[in-house]
Amino acid sequence: MTAQESAMRSKEKSSAPETELIDIGEQARLSARRHERIMSFASPLGLLLLWEIAGRLGLNDVRFFPVPSTIIGMMIGMIMSGELIEHVLISLQRIVLGFLLGGIPAILIGITMGISRPVRALIDPLIVATYPIPKSAILPFILLIFGLGEMSKVVMVAIGVFFPVAINSTAGVLQIAPIYLDVGKSFKASRWDIFRTIALPGALPFIMTGIKLGAGLALILIAVAEMVGAKSGLGYMIWSAWETFAVAKMYVGLFTIALIGFGISFLLREVERLVIRWKVDA
């Protein structure tokens, strides 16, 4: 709720000089948003509750499906011992680095493709040809090139993030009304200025969609990469739990990944709201 409060405050600040211009729909929109947020927390919690009840009633086998309370107990223990934190931090580090390594070139290349026909003609076939390859299938290749160290994990995430962000950035530029580019040209905007003031902000809603898709892929790929070629991280933790039949620990790993996924998408939604405030309903 604090993020929302601060968003409200900044909104008030920005419209301070024109106090007469109060948006009547504002209150209604805010309360609708609060409702949506409560609901998005309610459904996963409800599911956990059902699971707990089913386990306690003996409806499912707790050796394979330990109840959430057992898993959470295990989780707390692993947090206390520092083991979980360590795995989480290393996975997050790989995800963040991979996001930067894949996302920044993806935005630059994607937007350039959107602006320039020749660049699009040159690069589009490469993307079309490589995009359908399942990213998990190239893990051996990546291990071959980058070895078992950190780089192979970061590269896997980067590859996952690159495609949706690049493709959406291009689409985002292409849907910008041509008149805005005419305006840029008529004011003698340089290529860099057109990129910076028109293509990037105009494509931003699409780019954010690409980033959200990329985040999902990043989580999948980091887990796969860590299962095969790592000695740390959540993927490794889940895999070694399976190998030692530590079922509850395996679930802790799954829970943690789910939580991270939830956290990332929550974060990205807030970021999206901030960066595309100019959209009618953002």
Next chain:
Amino acid sequence: MTAAANQAPRRPVKIRIHHLIKRFRDLVAIDDVSLEIEEGTFFAIVGPSGCGKTTMLRILGGLETVTSGAVEIADPAPGRPQYSIIFQGDSIFPWMTVWDNAAYGLRMRKAPKAEVDASVSHWLERTGLTRYARLYPHQLSGGMRQRVSIARAFANDPEVLLMDEPFSALDEQNRTILQQELLRIWEVDKKTVVFITHSVDEAVTLADKIMVMTASPGRAKTIIDVTLERPRNVLELRNDPRYGRIVYGIWGHLKDEVEQARL
């Protein structure tokens, strides 16, 4: 001697169009138009839709190339831009505030920040937008958005303003209000204006000279002087018999063209 002196003094030519031809594949959009526009003239171009008037403006604005012939806008004074365009419909950036939109031209030509601030606040004031400076376009009405577009063009302080049916997307009340405001702003320092419109009334209301274009292919049919004195009042003009006569005269030229365009 005295008779010649009584006529309007010749001012330097600001815009010269020389045997301009523009073809899109097989379609001749503009067929051999030659034209000179003197500095400080409010020059309107009217014609039926498809007569190439918007194409002509886009060529003047460097957004379209010529097939043959030449267009030329006199070099601006050092440090000033040659022209700004006010586009038809929504052309202000939805992702920028009113202030940033108005500052766009100045920022693109790397004007010092003090100059940007001074010019933008001056023109937002003149266009009645000061209190909306921090808002985004989606929070404004269509008329307000077109005001931003006008402020953006004027704040850039160009020597020539190219306007492409700037008010055609507005309702009649807003159009009348904005026409009056444009006249009020323009009559202060009388920049050279090329104003494209399909509305004869609008052309007569605003312009010093009106070029009537023929239907496709676009040719210059005639150029009419609007001798109504300035400053003009948009409402009072409509009650002026001379206004009616000029409008009627232009319709005489246009009638055949409109009918031809329909065939």
